[in-house]
Amino acid sequence: MLKKIRVEDAVGEKISHDITEIRPGEFKGAAFKKGHTVCDEDICHLQKLGKNHLFLIDLEKDEIHENQAAAMLAKGLAGPGVVWQNNPKEGKICLYAQTDGLLVVDKATLAAFNMVDEVMCASLHSYTRVKKGQQVAATRPIPLVMEKAPVERAAAIARQNGGALSVHELKQVKTGIIITGSEVFNGLIKDRFAPILKQKMNDLGSFDTQIVFAPDDAALIQAAIQKHIDNSCELLILSGGMSVDPDDVTRKGIEKAGATEMYYGAAALPGAMFLMAYINDIPLMGIPACGLHHKTTILDLMLPRVLIGEHIGKKKLAFIGHGGLCMDCIECVYPHCPFGKGM
16 A cells, blocks of 8 residues: 655655656666665655655555565576576665576467566577676566565466576587588588688587588588597588588488487578487587578577587477578677577
8 A cells, every 4th residue: 555645744754665866867776775764855856856755655455666566576587507696776676697698488388478567578589699797688567566476376387497587607518510512521612611610609508519521422421420429529610512502412411310309300491401410318409501601600509509418300390480581781890780589
């Protein structure tokens, strides 16, 4: 229950919520914090903020204050790798990455949470790489005082599957890279793929890479794959031989190596001829020639997901179609762009 009183009559009363002050271009924050006792000197300042009246709170049994509600909401939303502090400001609590890693948002759960009246949570895009301490989301109730039941319902929704927000560390893996193509194998042209792929792995924290070359021969590609497996590689990346030309036999080599799953084609440009396969539990990624000509491709979208242990199948390769068109900017600013953000 809220009791309205004139600000002139509020001397000696405690402010029931943070009162925001905005000075454009200079400051936005709490001019008066919840619990502040109003004194004579505050009256003029409050009036300049447009506060001719203040509200005193006398909570009913089934009501809850915005600060307590925000804490309940944050606790429900925070999954593994996400932390928060019970220090709401203006009714809002921010959530942060506990470690460097990849933010994963359960978008269906977050939407269901936001469908509950009078609560909200806004987050970064799912699959954003984040640093330890970086803000990943914020939540708050909308009103100052609300019924407890909707808050409890929203928090329960958020807790489904361990929390709507989680941050996962990227695993450091031993990577086997296979550069296919007879023209490279025979020294007719210089390979440019290996340094690109090695650098991408280094940028993601994996420095143990082994590189072998194979001609356009399915049996020799199979042998190269097996060599990496025998050397305990945890991730395999193959470049080239992914198009529709008859002499592109990389896929046949992968099949001969014993692929237990194989998905050819993805709803992304550049990267439509991307291949994702598994040999037992070892992920194998086939990179088409676009990886030579574009700084950012589907590999940059899928590789971090593989490194947090996510299994990539046909459905996930289809869902990247929304937002999967690179704008091919003159100066690439990925990941600060729309590419892959619709996943």
